[in-house]
Amino acid sequence: MQISFAIGQEAAKPEKLFLPDAxxxxxxxxxxxxxxxxxxxxxxHETPWRHDSLKFAGKIVPVPRLQxxxxxxRSNYGYSGLALNPLPWTPLLTNLKEKVADCCQxxxxxxxxxxxxxxxxxxxxxxxxxxxxxEKPIIASLSLGxxxxxxxxxxxxxxPKSSCELSNGSLLVMGKGMxxxxxxxxxxxxxxxxxxxNLTFRKIVVSA
Ligand SMILES: O=C(O)CCC(=O)C(=O)O
Ligand SMILES: [Mn+2]
Numbered sequence: 053m054q055i056s057f058a059i060g061q062e063a064a065k066p067e068k069l070f071l072p073d074a075x076x077x078x079x080x081x082x083x084x085x086x087x088x089x090x091x092x093x094x095x096x097h098e099t100p101w102r103h104d105s106l107k108f109a110g111k112i113v114p115v116p117r118l119q120x121x122x123x124x125x126r127s128n129y130g131y132s133g134l135a136l137n138p139l140p141w142t143p144l145l146t147n148l149k150e151k152v153a154d155c156c157q158x159x160x161x162x163x164x165x166x167x168x169x170x171x172x173x174x175x176x177x178x179x180x181x182x183x184x185x186x187e188k189p190i191i192a193s194l195s196l197g198x199x200x201x202x203x204x205x206x207x208x209x210x211x212p213k214s215s216c217e218l219s220n221g222s223l224l225v226m227g228k229g230m231x232x233x234x235x236x237x238x239x240x241x242x243x244x245x246x247x248x249x250n251l252t253f254r255k256i257v258v259s260a
Contacts, residue, residue, distance in 0.1 A: 066225075071204065072211060074234055075227035079155065080219060082194065088221030092196035094144055095249050101167055104134055116240075117173040123162025127256040131182055138162055145251075152192045152253050156225055160192065160253035168200060171244030177205070179231045186257045189231060193224040197248040203237050218250070 066077040083091070101118035121129060122145050123138035130136060141149070149160055166175065180191055195218040202224070204214045218224060230236075238250075 069214075069216070071214060071230075071234065072206065073232075074229035076230055077225040077227070078216065079223040079225075081221060082155070082223035083196075083221035085221055088196050091144065091148070092220075092247075092249055095165065095196065096167070096247065098142070098144075099165060099167070100139070106134060117175065118167040118169065120165040120167075121162065122165070123256065124258075126258050127162040129162065129164070129182070129184060129254075129256055131178075136164075148194065148251065149253055152194060152223065155223065156190060156192050158190050158255070160255050161258075162254050162256050164252045164254065166250045166252075168198075168238065168248045168250070170247060171200075171241035174240045175238045177203075177235045177237045179235050180226075180252070180254070181231045184256050185231070185254060188228050189254065191226045191231070192253040193218070193226065194251045194253070195222050195224075195248065196220060196251070198244060198246045200238050200244070200248050201241065203239060204234050205236075206234055208233075218248075 066079050069076045069078055099120045101120055103118050104115045105112045106115060107113075115134075119136075121136035121138055122141055123129075124141075125138070127138050128135065129138075145163060149163060153160055168174070180189065185191075197220060199217045199219045201215050202218045205211075216224075226236075
């Protein structure tokens with residue numbers, strides 16, 4: 053069975069998504085469309101996108117999207133054997149970080165940018181549960197450009213899967229329980245020919 057979230061169009065009002073064992077809020081119109089559009093274009097052009105490859109079962113596989121990692125000094129991050137050193141904050145990313153932090157009433161020291169060039173780009177099922185994110189991370193996910201489907205599944209496979217559309221300018225705040233009990237993915241949607249950028253603001257726990 054599949055349940056979908058009912059998503060309204062009202063700006064700056066969160067919708068609480070009801071998922072067992074997790075806190076998750078969705079702000080459909082977090083950014084005005086015109087601001088989201090211009091931020092998308094600026095980021096496509098000014099970001100030094102990297103196209104990494106990962107080793108899976110002895111094979112080198114290209115990551116199916118482009119990425120960039122920005123943050124405070126020493127907020128190094130890694131997943132699946134890939135080490136990312138942060139680029140310094142740009143004026144646009146600093147501005148977005150402050151807006152998102154204000155909304156979430158928390159601080160972030162880094163942001164991962166994913167650029168899905170079209171519907172063939174994706175991110176596979178995973179939880180953001182790396183040690184450097186701490187035990188109960190708050191991860192705030194800002195979407196720019198073409199809407200993409202975001203799927204969620206509980207680690208207990210008996211619960212129904214959920215999904216929602218991450219639209220241009222929307223903010224999804226994943227809180228307590230999300231990385232511990234749920235996995236998420238952006239599936240491939242081959243009919244989509246236009247791009248999307250996602251920014252996940254995170255707080256890396258920097259050891260002393
Ligand atoms: O693109 C998205 O909405 C999700 C990205 C994601 O899950 C990640 O970078 O960990
Ligand atoms: Mn993730």
